[in-house]
Amino acid sequence: MYSKIILALGLIFCTTLHAHEMTPTYPKLVPSYVDDVYVAKMKLFNRRDDVEYYEIGVFTKDWKALPFASSSRIIKVSFSRRKLFEVYIRSVDLPKAMYICTESKVYKSTKQVTLVSSRICSKIEQDE
Amino acid sequence: MIKRLATAILLMSASSALAVDSPIQGQVQSKCSVWTETAGVYGHPLPYKLTTTPADGGVKASIRIDVAQADYYKAKFTHPNSFSSSPALNDAVAWTGSTVVGQVSVAGMSAYEAAKVTYNNVTEFNLTLAGSTWFTVESTAQYGSTKSLPAGNYTALIKAECIAK
Numbered sequence A: 001m002y003s004k005i006i007l008a009l010g011l012i013f014c015t016t017l018h019a020h021e022m023t024p025t026y027p028k029l030v031p032s033y034v035d036d037v038y039v040a041k042m043k044l045f046n047r048r049d050d051v052e053y054y055e056i057g058v059f060t061k062d063w064k065a066l067p068f069a070s071s072s073r074i075i076k077v078s079f080s081r082r083k084l085f086e087v088y089i090r091s092v093d094l095p096k097a098m099y100i101c102t103e104s105k106v107y108k109s110t111k112q113v114t115l116v117s118s119r120i121c122s123k124i125e126q127d128e
Numbered sequence B: 001m002i003k004r005l006a007t008a009i010l011l012m013s014a015s016s017a018l019a020v021d022s023p024i025q026g027q028v029q030s031k032c033s034v035w036t037e038t039a040g041v042y043g044h045p046l047p048y049k050l051t052t053t054p055a056d057g058g059v060k061a062s063i064r065i066d067v068a069q070a071d072y073y074k075a076k077f078t079h080p081n082s083f084s085s086s087p088a089l090n091d092a093v094a095w096t097g098s099t100v101v102g103q104v105s106v107a108g109m110s111a112y113e114a115a116k117v118t119y120n121n122v123t124e125f126n127l128t129l130a131g132s133t134w135f136t137v138e139s140t141a142q143y144g145s146t147k148s149l150p151a152g153n154y155t156a157l158i159k160a161e162c163i164a165k
Helices: A002-014 B002-018 B107-115
Strands: A019-023 A037-047 A053-059 A074-076 A081-090 A099-105 A114-123 B032-038 B043-046 B049-051 B061-067 B073-078 B083-085 B093-104 B117-119 B122-127 B131-143 B155-164
Touching (some): A019 A099, A053 A081, A114 B032, B073 B131, B093 B122, B107 B122, B107 B131
Antiparallel strands (some): A019 B032, A037 A081, A053 A074, A099 A114, B049 B131
């Protein structure tokens, strides 16, 4: 009886959950079609119905931003959709690049009192 | 005779149908998911105070982090130290807050609380086990010494991060 109630409550609460996912955890940079530019292929899954836009960033181990190129710095990912995106990094920046991150962007005009911004960072696999 | 033959043919065809495999393939990747379960609500128990404490009419924020593989990620929570939007404020706001481990899917995750690292308004947890961990974030803002907060809409931002190790 109790297990059914817990299951029912779980289902009710699960419907209001929102999630942000990004893979792979350890992306590998491979040479791109442009000389001296490397590329990592990433996948973002948006299960946050309160978020539509995510910002891509590339950082050093000290969290300093590094230049990179992608289809767009801020990407639109609709609710319950996956987005494949590529991050291009110059070979000169390669030894310094450590993290590729995506951060949810929240609307300024929201009426919510507190907001949760989520950020997921993958660590670039460095060749020994 | 015909009936027996029909039964035999049926059995043969049925047994050949059982031999057909229909594989379902799947792959579990190491990944981290940040689930925002409750965004949190500020209660307004005193004219100069906004707080998420339930006893003061607030609701604490609850964020769940799922990791598929052990020891691949660390979680980092930043509780607010400013309003992201508010009416014009001409006095200082004193901010306090904390992040604690709530529910856990694996008993060993309870140790995250003792091992957490706190600095400024940031709390870091080393996610050494696979599974789900719920984190509860509290925030309180106190205006001036005891000045009344101007009327208007206030919004503050909690940042939840999952960083590959």
